[in-house]
Each structure stands twice: as structure tokens, then as C-alpha cells.
Amino acid sequence: MKYLITGGAGYIGSFMVKRLLEKGDEVVVIDNLERGHEEAVEKSAILYTGNLLDKEFITKVFLENKFDGVIHFAGFISMGESMENPYIYFQNNVFSSLNLIEEMIKTNTNNLIFSSTAGVYGNPTTIPIPEDHPKNPENPYSESKLM
Secondary structure: OEEEEEOOOOHHHHHHHHHHHHOOOEEEEEEOOOOOOHHHOOOOOEEEEOOOOOHHHHHHHHHHOOOOEEEEOOOOOOHHHHHHOHHHHHHHHHHHHHHHHHHHHHOOOOOEEEOOOHHHHOOOOOOOOOOOOOOOOOOHHHHHHHO
8 A cells, every 4th residue: 555644754753654664555755844854754765845835746746646545644733832823833734734635635535544632622521531522622733633
């Protein structure tokens, strides 16, 4: 199978890339390397350096590849930073995700794993947190992931 891993040069993304390659899958990585590290990407993966806010860039990647699935890890994740600069969280976590999903729809790429967060629940009233727990994000990071 062939997978696109967004944020594949980050901590979690790079481990997913490694695991998929060990299984014998083909892996393509998109990362803008703003917070990821090129050296973290396995050499046998194909790396596209670019931004998911750039629709032409995303289209190019999908024109050059046919994916069985997309695993989306390219989100900003710092709750504290999101309080200081909420705009970049909504821009990166919402708008770039929409660009990716739009291209997936255009190319009939129907399998998506989205890296979410328990932060969308706020302070939980029950633990473990069930899927139907009320959503109550308490910062821009969590709001952007819920959107």
C-alpha cells in the first residue's frame, strides 16, 4: 500500500513512516520542515518539502502519486503557543487540513487517519473519556483540532 504522511518529519510522524516502511509499504512524506527535521525521515521514503496551505503544491503531490491512504500529523500542537498566537493554529490546523481534504476528494483518496487530541473535551467529567463526551475546548489549539 502507498501512504501519504503529512508532518512525517516530526516526532510522531517520523515513527509512523518508519513503521509503515518496516511493513513493506510505500511512503510519501509532506513536511514544510518548519518544526520537523529532514534527517528524521527515513531515506527510503519520498519527501516533498512544502506547505499544505499551498494548494498548487498539494495538487502536484497528488498528481505524481496515487495514495491508498493519508495519515495527517501536520498540526501545530502547543496549547500555550496557541494562546499567544491563535491565528497560526487556525490557519495551520484548519485551513491546511481543508486543503488536504479537498485534494483527497478530487482524487478519490478516501482513507484518512486524522491525528486528533483529547484537548477537545476540556476538563473531562468522566475518565476514561468516552467518544460522546461533551466537547469543551479551552484554548485555540483544542478549538482548531475540534474544527
